[in-house]
Amino acid sequence: MPTPKQEKEKPREPKEVIRTFQSAKGMHDVLPSDEPYWDKIESVARSLATSYGFSRIEPPILEFAELYNKTSGEESDVVQKEMYTLKTKGGDFLALRPEYTPGISRAYMQHGLSRLGQPQKLFAMGPLFRHERPQLGRLRQFTQINLETLGGVNDPIYDAEIIAFFWDLLNELKIKGSLVKINSIGCRICRPIYKKQLTTYYKNHEKQLCEDCQRRLKVNPLKLLDCKEPGCVELKAKAPNFLDKICVTCSAHFKLVLEYLDEVNIPYELDHHLVRGLDYYSRTVFEMYAEGTEAQIGALPAGGRYDYLMETIGGHLTPAVGGACGVERLIAVMRAKEIPMNGKSGKRVFLAHAGDLAKKKAFAILKDLRGRGFLVSESLSKESLAAQLKVADREGIALALILGQKEIYENSIIVRDLVNGLQEAVPLEKLAEEIKKRQK
RNA sequence: GUGCCUAUAGCUUAAUGGUAAAGCUCCGCUCUGUGGCAGCGGCAAUACGGGUUCAAUUCCCGUUAGGCACCCCA
Numbered sequence: 001m002p003t004p005k006q007e008k009e010k011p012r013e014p015k016e017v018i019r020t021f022q023s024a025k026g027m028h029d030v031l032p033s034d035e036p037y038w039d040k041i042e043s044v045a046r047s048l049a050t051s052y053g054f055s056r057i058e059p060p061i062l063e064f065a066e067l068y069n070k071t072s073g074e075e076s077d078v079v080q081k082e083m084y085t086l087k088t089k090g091g092d093f094l095a096l097r098p099e100y101t102p103g104i105s106r107a108y109m110q111h112g113l114s115r116l117g118q119p120q121k122l123f124a125m126g127p128l129f130r131h132e133r134p135q136l137g138r139l140r141q142f143t144q145i146n147l148e149t150l151g152g153v154n155d156p157i158y159d160a161e162i163i164a165f166f167w168d169l170l171n172e173l174k175i176k177g178s179l180v181k182i183n184s185i186g187c188r189i190c191r192p193i194y195k196k197q198l199t200t201y202y203k204n205h206e207k208q209l210c211e212d213c214q215r216r217l218k219v220n221p222l223k224l225l226d227c228k229e230p231g232c233v234e235l236k237a238k239a240p241n242f243l244d245k246i247c248v249t250c251s252a253h254f255k256l257v258l259e260y261l262d263e264v265n266i267p268y269e270l271d272h273h274l275v276r277g278l279d280y281y282s283r284t285v286f287e288m289y290a291e292g293t294e295a296q297i298g299a300l301p302a303g304g305r306y307d308y309l310m311e312t313i314g315g316h317l318t319p320a321v322g323g324a325c326g327v328e329r330l331i332a333v334m335r336a337k338e339i340p341m342n343g344k345s346g347k348r349v350f351l352a353h354a355g356d357l358a359k360k361k362a363f364a365i366l367k368d369l370r371g372r373g374f375l376v377s378e379s380l381s382k383e384s385l386a387a388q389l390k391v392a393d394r395e396g397i398a399l400a401l402i403l404g405q406k407e408i409y410e411n412s413i414i415v416r417d418l419v420n421g422l423q424e425a426v427p428l429e430k431l432a433e434e435i436k437k438r439q440k
Numbered sequence: 441g442u443g444c445c446u447a448u449a450g451c452u453u454a455a456u457g458g459u460a461a462a463g464c465u466c467c468g469c470u471c472u473g474u475g476g477c478a479g480c481g482g483c484a485a486u487a488c489g490g491g492u493u494c495a496a497u498u499c500c501c502g503u504u505a506g507g508c509a510c511c512c513c514a
Contacts, residue, residue: 022505077512144514302514326514354473389475404473
């Protein structure tokens with residue numbers, strides 16, 4: 001009689017080689033261990049958006065690529081090198097959205113939201129795509145919490161409201177010590193004037209600039225204020241200050257934004273070097289950072305005003321301000337700061353069985369309890385009661401229900417307190433009542 | 441997109457040009473009616489492809505993925 005070992009030694013069929021897969025670069029799985037963070041962030045964002053009076057909107061993930069070229073700027077990195085584009089079988093040239101604002105603005109026009117009460121305060125939360133080199137908190141598919149206030153009057157109170165929302169969001173997520181950086185980059189009247197002055201200033205010092213900045217000088221002089229090269233940083237100090245140059249209207253607008261922030265005790269830091277990468281911004285721009293993670297993870301919420309965007313896609317001049325926050329970045333910060341997540345609900349009970357008959361009956365009880373809204377865990381595939389209770393213990397469940405032959409015969413069930421080890425038999429029809437009583 | 445670093449089991453880490461080791465986790469048993477503790481046993485890995493070599497997980501090259509600094513950005 002062949003032993004198993006001998007059988008193993010028989011010549012084997014050549015193994016078929018099966019390709020294994022990793023997720024594509026920058027595309028991450030959300031695992032059960034991440035879920036508490038996602039659940040927390042999504043629920044906080046949603047309830048905060050509701051209380052601030054924002055309504056949910058979700059534009060499609062695919063839009064015409066041209067929408068982004070027109071709004072975000074042909075020259076911007078987001079459009080030039082980070083956009084996932086594709087040609088459909090019908091010949092349309094589409095893009096996976098790299099940001100929310102253009103799509104939401106498009107939807108606002110397309111569906112006549114400008115004819116509803118103004119402003120429209122819109123909230124969105126979903127995946128965006130940018131083809132970047134991934135790092136911690138920078139993924140190719142990432143998720144944003146996005147806010148837009150569109151239409152109505154160009155009122156600085158809405159700029160402040162967006163910032164206040166994100167301030168509350170960070171606080172509710174227990175991300176302490178966050179910093180708000182804020183600036184105004186003027187309007188189409190004063191910005192060109194400033195740009196010219198800035199260009200003149202830098203032209204005189206062109207030789208001292210780094211390579212990138214010499215290129216930026218031609219494309220987007222404002223970005224020079226963002227450079228971290230020592231030589232360029234030095235020059236920045238003496239560069240004309242935008243805040244001194246913006247026009248009276250912009251200046252008044254900005255001053256009011258700050259006053260509104262003062263009114264709700266949100267601290268901020270004026271940063272006249274703060275500019276943004278997308279073309280459509282005007283006036284207020286802001287970025288928020290978590291203490292200690294500024295360098296590594298970068299800005300958490302960020303945004304600003306974009307009054308001219310709607311015009312670039314064929315609409316009327318529409319006051320608009322918005323902001324966005326990356327969910328994966330929030331999670332990275334929460335992990336870095338070791339912000340505790342409350343684990344499983346203490347309201348969970350565990351149902352264990354002893355014996356085949358009890359297993360069947362337990363399945364029915366399980367369904368019944370779940371139908372009444374109880375959170376019930378089980379490990380019914382395990383036959384030994386010890387193994388089942390071990391699972392209950394591991395999951396930190398405080399109350400176990402045990403069903404065996406004897407209980408079925410008596411039409412009862414054992415209710416065991418796993419914390420103090422005390423247990424008693426309870427008639428089945430009083431089980432729901434008993435659980436409720438003990439959970440108080 | 442550029443430069444640099446990394447890749448051993450689900451996780452954290454050993455080791456070696458010649459049989460890949462441990463802790464935690466997981467599964468099971470001790471314990472077919474009672475968990476936490478303990479003991480015992482089990483599953484499980486050199487990311488992928490190529491080269492050098494008698495022999496590669498180790499050395500070299502490529503790919504993929506992760507990370508860091510840029511670029512940029514949420």
